[in-house]
Amino acid sequence: MYKTFCQECGPAEVPxxxxxxxxxxxxxxxxxxxxIRPVVRFIxxxxxxxxxxxxYCLLVSLSFLKIIKLATKPSSDLDTDxxxxxxxxxxxxxxLVKEVWFLAKPLNIFLAKLPNGKRLVFEGLPRPGGDSPNLEWMDNKGVMKIKFRRAGFPVPRGDSCFTLSKGMKIFREIRKNGGMTVVKPTLGSRSRHTRIHIKTEDEFITAFKIAKQIGPVVSxxxxxxGTVFRVVLIGGKLAGVLRRDPPFVVGDGQKSVRNLVIETNSDERRQSHVFHAIPFNEEMDAALQIQNINRDSVPRFGEKIIVGTKIGRSQGGTxxxxxxxxxxxxxxxFLDIAKYLxxxxxxxxxxxxxxxxxWxxxxxxxxxxxxxxPFLDLHMYPFSGTPRDLSGMLWDEALRTA
Structure with missing residues (x-):
């Protein structure tokens, strides 16, 4: 029996x-x-x-009191790659790494003891040398665009907004020059509740309401x-770059899109927990409609057909x-951006x-x-190309700055 999930979230669903x-x-x-933020930042x-x-000492004490558990190895089922x-x-x-568990669930909070005795506590991944002053806004798409624009770094036109009326004003301004629009939550990741290729006001209203379902502010x-590239910088240096492709098939002049997807899904790389089969769903139909074709169309030999609107691995992306x-x-x-941040x-x-x-x-x-x-495991397990141990690079930087 298949688990149902929110189609706008995908398998990585959030409440x-x-x-x-x-x-x-x-x-x-x-x-x-x-x-009081300047004082907190100074501290x-x-x-x-x-x-x-x-x-570190507080968490160890809570573990001793049996309020939390400190796991000494990852869970094969509950921990991420x-x-x-x-x-x-x-x-x-x-x-030595331990993870905090509470009520039989991992919290993605870790304790680490380096060989020199230094203790670290971090969420998800260690930050060598500690947090930067800019960390408090880096995940906020709206604030990032404003600051990057002022610094001279390229970003898309647009803004963040609370209300549909302000959002519509931004949408109309972008459409004046014929550009299509992307609507998404200002905070969040994995393309959750994100709509692309938006041309009409009705499409915009629908997309705005979808983005609002998981956040009060909409970008x-x-x-x-072009294509989305994931760029990772560690210690101010370029560590790895991935091209992230939406699900696609390549025509052979004979098979329909439907049969090409079935053939593509038979790739053994899609039979693991890392990459997944391309789903037949509304996202596929939306992507095909933009290209003026459907599931039964027969693409020309060598013609690339996009069969999904999101790039996540769980939704068929590579x-x-x-x-x-x-x-x-x-x-x-990229190095200038690292220096700025x-x-x-x-x-x-x-x-x-x-x-x-x-560029x-x-x-x-x-x-x-x-x-x-960032999900550094993406670089360790690429669909094709050189695997890169960015987690190892990150720990090397942590040891260097300890």
């Missing part, structure tokens, strides 16, 4: 009400804590090691030309390592048509979001 409530509380707290930046040590890769890389470097932006193909001008742009771990989602050519000649292109806890 809609709790997601929206959590974001609303966070926004409200930000407003009321603005006056975090200057007493990071002491805070980690106190938190990101956690497993991080844990494996730590073991290889003789770093409305122009749809850039990825290819292209780290060695990045043009020097693009590499310089001053953060030890950055995951950029960057849209561009050809990563092998300079300035491919406008509009740019960063669509930052991930502060």
């Amino acid at each position: 809609h009400f709790l997601s929206k409530l959590n974001q609303t509380v966070g926004i409200t707290a930000d407003i009321f804590t603005t006056p 975090i930046l200057n007493f990071n090691r002491q805070i980690d040590l106190l938190t 990101r956690a497993k890769c991080m844990w494996q890389a730590a073991n290889e470097r003789k770093i 409305v932006e122009e749809e850039l030309r 990825n290819v390592d292209v780290t060695d193909e990045v043009h020097l001008e693009n590499k310089k742009l 001053k953060d030890p771990l950055i995951g950029l989602d960057f849209i561009i048509e050809d990563i092998k050519k300079p 300035r000649g491919q406008m509009p292109c740019g960063t669509i979001e930052i991930n502060t806890i």
